[in-house]
Amino acid sequence: MADATPLPSLGSQGARPDGGSLWETIINGPVHSRRLGTSLGLNLLPARSKLCTFDCPYCECGFNTPQAARARWPSPDEVAHSLRRALTRLTRLPDWITFAGNGEPTLHPRFAVTVERVLVVRAELAPGSRVGVLSNGLAAARPAVRDALMRLDARMMKLDPGPPERVNGARYDAERLADVYRTLKPYTVQAMVTRGRDWDGASAASLEAWLPLVARADPDVVHLYSLARPPADPTLQNVPRERLAEMAAAIRRTLPRCVVEVF
Numbered sequence: 001m002a003d004a005t006p007l008p009s010l011g012s013q014g015a016r017p018d019g020g021s022l023w024e025t026i027i028n029g030p031v032h033s034r035r036l037g038t039s040l041g042l043n044l045l046p047a048r049s050k051l052c053t054f055d056c057p058y059c060e061c062g063f064n065t066p067q068a069a070r071a072r073w074p075s076p077d078e079v080a081h082s083l084r085r086a087l088t089r090l091t092r093l094p095d096w097i098t099f100a101g102n103g104e105p106t107l108h109p110r111f112a113v114t115v116e117r118v119l120v121v122r123a124e125l126a127p128g129s130r131v132g133v134l135s136n137g138l139a140a141a142r143p144a145v146r147d148a149l150m151r152l153d154a155r156m157m158k159l160d161p162g163p164p165e166r167v168n169g170a171r172y173d174a175e176r177l178a179d180v181y182r183t184l185k186p187y188t189v190q191a192m193v194t195r196g197r198d199w200d201g202a203s204a205a206s207l208e209a210w211l212p213l214v215a216r217a218d219p220d221v222v223h224l225y226s227l228a229r230p231p232a233d234p235t236l237q238n239v240p241r242e243r244l245a246e247m248a249a250a251i252r253r254t255l256p257r258c259v260v261e262v263f
């Protein structure tokens, strides 16, 4: 989940030889995010593994890996303990505590219980911090996952322009995803706009195909941005801010009540 600048960090991160970098800890950050301000990340993925139901070429974690040998999912209590320790060590509490790490957080087999434990720690130690999630939404139709997502202060759900099998490295039913997103309101669409070797998420054709999906998903907020950190695929290209602003204007015409921000 791209978009973050490291600050003096409680967690540790290691570069992968094949590109990208992985958090080595449950806690990542705090980082300063263009979209969130100060955010303390929670990585729920097994160690040394990048696991996601998408495989976006722009992912700052690199491409997907198998689950590493002897690596396991952290238990809800381990996540809560790590968060508790981090919050007591920070000199300033983060604006956000965000489920985001080496892949898709809702893949955690006990995601709902983990959310419960994290909300308890937040209420006790950081009641002014909001708790959010960065997710690709593919698991959000499952009632337990949806209910857990709805307990959070913010749901930032991925819906990128461009051919899904290229921009997200996965085939999925985008209309069905948009329908699921409507059940998560209020929520934010986070849209990464990039260009590959033979596709362009910022092209007129991509915009024309994407706008009806955004309208169908009916988000309250859309965040548009391009690359800020090295992508998994080094041939990927940034999209200029001027083009992002044009795309934002098109969304505002389609969804006049939606707040659209370019980063």
Ligand code: SF4
Binding pocket: 001, 002, 052, 053, 054, 055, 056, 058, 059, 060, 061, 102, 103, 104, 135, 136, 158
């Ligand atoms: S949705 Fe894409 S960017 Fe986010 S973790 Fe998965 S592969 Fe990376």
